[in-house]
Amino acid sequence: MSLEAGFERVAMELDEPFTIARSTQTEAENLIVRVTDDDGTTGIGGAAPARHYGETADTVAAVLPELLDVVEDVGDPHALTTIEGRMKEVVRDNPAARCAVSIALHDLAAKRLDVPLYRLWGLEASSTPDSSFTIGIDSVERMREKTADAADAGYPILKVKLGGDRDREIVETVREAAPDATIRVDANEAWTPRETVAKSEWLAELGVEFIEQPVPAEDPEGLKFAYERSALPIAADESCVTAADIPAIADRCDIANLKLMKTGGLLEARRAIATARSHGLEVMLGCMVESNASIAAATHLAPLLDYADLDGSLLLAEDPFDGPDLASGVIPLSDADRAGTGAVRR
Template sequence: MSLSTSVERVELPFEFPFTIARGTTTSAENVLVRIEDDEGRVGIGGAAPSPHYGETVDTVEAVLPDLLEIVEDVGDPHQLARIERRLQETVRRNPAARAAVSVALHDLVGKRLDLPLYRYWGLDPTESVRTSYTIGIDDTETMREKVETATSRGYEVLKVKLGTDRDEEIVRTIREAAPDATVRVDANEAWTPKEAVRTIERIAKYDVEFVEQPVPAEDPEGLRYVFEHSPLPVAADESIETAVDVTRVADRCDIAVLKLMKCGGLREARRIIETAHAHGLEVMCGCMYESNASIAAAAQLAPLLDYADLDSPLLLADDPFEGVPMPDGLLDLGAADRPGTGARRE
C-alpha cells in the first residue's frame, strides 16, 4: 500500500465579527490535509491553529511536510498508534497540525472500511448531544439581536462570551431575549479568582448552566478557589490540553473541555474523555475557528460527550465542507451516515 498527501490553505469568513475576551476576528485561516490511498480513497482533515497555543497557519504549513512524510513512510493508514507516536516524536507541540493529520487518517480508515467513525468505535448515534451556539461579545443590543437570530434558527443552547465590565447586564439581556434557552457562559480566562466568584454569584440567578474557564490556565490554585466557592458548575478549557492535564485539575472543576486542535488528534481526544469520566468529570468537546473538515470528526465523538460546543461551521458565512447535520443544534450522526468523518467538499 502507498499513500500520497497534499496541503491547502483556505480562508473562512465569519457571518458576523466574532469577539471574545482576547480579541475580535472576522475570518479564520485553516490548513487542509488530504491523504489518498492507492485505490483513490481520500481522507480529509483540517488544522485550525490558535496563537494562544503557539501555532499559526505558517507554523502548521512549516511542520506538515515532516508529519506527512511519516504518513507516507508508514504507508498504512490503519497504523494509527504507530503514526501518532512518530508524529509526537517529530513535533512535541503543534497540536493543530497533528490533529489535521489524525483526522485525515481516521477519515481514510473509515472510508476504507465503509464505516462512519462512530460505528468504527462502536458508538450509539442515538446517544448524541446538542451543540451550543456561541454569542460573541458585542454591545448589548447587538448581542440581543444575535440571540434572537440564533433562537429563530432553532438553537436551544447558547454559549455567551463574557469578560467585560458589564457581564451581568449581558447575561440578563440574553436571558430576557431567550427565556427558555439553556445558557452557558465562557470567560476565556478573563477574571481573577475573587472577581470570578463575585460575577458568578451575580449571574447565577439568571439560570446559567455552567461557567467555562473563569481564570487563567496558569493559575490552577485560582481555579480551585473558584470551584470551591462557585454556586455554578465550573468547566476547565484552557487548563486542559491533554489527558495528563485532566488529572491535574480533576479536583478543581466539574467539566473537562477537550478540543482536537489543542490535544493533537482523535486518539488523544478519546483518552481525555476516558480520563475525565474515570475522575467523575463530565466532558464537553469544543472547537476553534474550524470548518467541517475537522468539526465532522469531532462530532463523531458525540455519544461519548455530556456537552458539545461544535458550532464553528454555524458561525461561518460559508463552509466549503458539508459535515454532520446539526438540525436545531442536534449532532445528528445517523442523518449523514457517510463513511469516515462525514466531511465532504461541497
C-alpha cells in the same frame, strides 16, 4: 499499500466579527490535509491553529511536510497508533497540525471499511448531547439581536462570551431575548477568583448552567478557589489542553472542556475523555473557528460526551466543506449516511 498525502491553506471569512475577552477574529485560516490510498479513496482533515496555544497557519504549514512524510513512510491508514506516535516524535508541539493528519487518516480508514467513523470506534448514536451556539461579545443590542436570531433558528443551548464590565447586562439581555434557552457563559480567563464567585451568584439566579474558564490558566489555585466557592459548576478549557493536564485539574473543576486542536489528534482526544471520566469529571468537546473538515470528525465523539460546543463552522460566512447539519444544535449521527467523518468538498 501506499499513501499519497498533501495539504492546502484555506482562508475563510467569518459571518461577522467574533469577539471574546482577549481578541476579535474576522477571518479563520485552516489547513486542509488529504491522504489518498491506492484505490483513489481520500481522507480529509483540517487544522485550525490558535495563536493562544502557540500555533499559526505558518507554523502548521512548516511542519506538515514532515508529518506527511511519516504517513507515506508507514503507508497504512489503519496503523493509526503507529502513525500518531511517530508524528509526536517528529513534531512534539503544533497539535493542530498533527490533528489534521489524524482526522484525515481516520476518515480514510473508515471510508475503506465503508462505515461512519463513530461505528469504526464501536459507538452508538442513540444518545448525543445537543451542541451550543456561541454569542460573541458585541454591543448589548447586537447581542440581543444575535440571541433572538439563534432562538428563532431553534438552538436550545447558547454559550455567551463574557469578560468585561457589562457582563450582568449582557446575560440579562440574553436571558430576556431567549427565556427558554439553556445558557452557558465563558469568560476566557478574564475574571479573578473572587470575581468569579461573586458573579456566580447572580448568574445562578439568571438560570445559567455553568461557567467556563473564568480565571487564567496560569492560576491553578485561583481556579480551585473559584471551584470550591462558586454557586455554579466550573468548566476548565485553557487549563486543560491534553490528557496529561487532567489529573491536576480534577479537584479544581466539574467539567473538562477538550478540543481536538488542543489534544493533537483523535486518539489523544479519546484518551483525554477516558482520563477525565476516570477522575470523575464530566466532559465537553469544544472547537475553534474551523471548517467542517475538522468539525465533522468532532461530532463522531458525541456519544462519549456530556456537553458539546461544536459550532465553529457555523460562524463562517462560507465553509468550503459540507458536513453534518448542526444548524439547530442537534448532532445528527443517527442520520449519517456517509462513510468516514462525512466531510465533503463543496
